[in-house]
Amino acid sequence: MKAITIAQAGGVENLILTTVEKPILKENEVLVKTKAISINPVDYKIRSVEPGLNMMYGEQRPVILGWDISGTVSQIGNKVTKFKVGDTVFGMVNFPGNGAAYAEYVASPEDHLAKMPKNISFEDAAAATLAALTALQVLETRIKKDDRILIHAGSGGVGHFSIQIAKAMGAYVITTSSAKNKDLVMGFGADEHIDYIKQKFEEVVSDLDFVFDMFNGDILLKSIDVVKSGGTIMSLPAPDFSDEITTLAKERNVNITNLLVQSSAKDMHTISKMLEEGTLTSHVSETFSFEDLNKAHQHLESGRTVGKVIVKL
Known part of the structure; x- marks a missing residue:
């Protein structure tokens, strides 16, 4: 699968488009074929300095950054009960920790995801993850x-x-x-x-x-x-x-x-319901292709972003 990895902290030139193996699912995990990714300030802050990378990933290198996804369930672990293959889902995966979201396929604990409302796009769903949580x-x-x-x-x-x-x-x-x-x-x-x-x-x-x-x-x-x-x-x-x-x-x-946001299916279900009812909407101001994910980082890092920045696969 395609993925964007980083081997050392620094500028956006350290984000490398490459090919890696698909994740191997654990029994409580869902494999999501990614349709959209949300980029947050924490992404570029962690990308830019070694202490940030070390905080999330330890000494593991290279790593795949990112936490916010929307997409379609392509496989489920044998203890997954809330989702089936074909479901459209969204969530913030393994935050704080290794979400590995900058990839075509993402393995997520089922307790970090919710089903997408039928009335919103993959882009709007991906936007309503870390920031909305x-x-x-x-x-x-x-x-x-x-x-x-x-x-x-x-x-x-x-x-x-x-x-x-x-x-x-x-x-x-x-x-x-x-x-x-x-x-x-x-x-x-x-x-x-x-x-x-x-x-x-x-x-x-x-x-x-x-x-x-x-x-x-x-x-x-x-x-x-x-x-x-x-x-x-x-x-x-x-x-x-x-x-x-x-x-x-x-x-x-x-x-x-102070608060550090935590992955939560319960809270994602609340957000999903609000999106469905129209009491919550995502404002996506910029959308980039997966191959231009580094430009999404640069745009967010400029400090001029309104609403959310999204990367489409």
């Missing part, structure tokens, strides 16, 4: 109806899913983006928009129940001032909070926490 796992136990929440970077991958999920939960959603993406984020259901280029969010909002931060650093520090006492900030980047941040959060009685 992150949004769901961050929000589902931390916000409630009528909470006032701020979602930074609402036009991004995690951001645009977060707006929709928070609205489905009944929250009042404020989000930041550039002015050119205002209509997009408002279309996802945001109640208020802040143009982060012309406005300082810390001067516009206050007394919030929850903030979803994608940046850490100065934005996280300023976010503490807009959260009410007893409120929460979820910060996605690694939890290396500065002394200034932790001190201010303690002084203001604001809980700052």
Whole structure:
């Protein structure tokens, strides 16, 4: 089968299109013939530095990167009960760990997949995996109806899913983006928009129940001032909070926490149902061929991505 492998960390030139053997299934696994792959910031971050590769793969080289897939079941292990050959499925495979998604065939535990709704494409399904799971796992136990929440970077991958999920939960959603993406984020259901280029969010909002931060650093520090006492900030980047941040959060009685998304069939079923009902939609802004997967990395790494970047097989 075709696959894209990497033998050492570095630039996109280290992503090599090659031929490898199909995965050998374990008894609880499903073999998926891949139709679409979603690319996330974690992909290029892990690709670019050896500590990232080592964290996920140890000393194994070369390796196949990637976690987000949609496709068709071509084979099942002898203990698989939830899927049959021919089913269309999607999910985030083995995260954190070795998903090996940049390939024509991907072996996934059945507990990491859900059946695709019939009303969406393979591209939209692949988009609604790591980013949508992150949004769901961050929000589902931390916000409630009528909470006032701020979602930074609402036009991004995690951001645009977060707006929709928070609205489905009944929250009042404020989000930041550039002015050119205002209509997009408002279309996802945001109640208020802040143009982060012309406005300082810390001067516009206050007394919030929850903030979803994608940046850490100065934005996280300023976010503490807009959260009410007893409120929460979820910060996605690694939890290396500065002394200034932790001190201010303690002084203001604001809980700052961190989450690493986990593969989950249960959560994928929730996302599948929302996609089917139309309460959740994927915004795919760029699509690349498998042979141009390195260009997908470059596009995402530019920091100009709106919504999701997809690779088609």
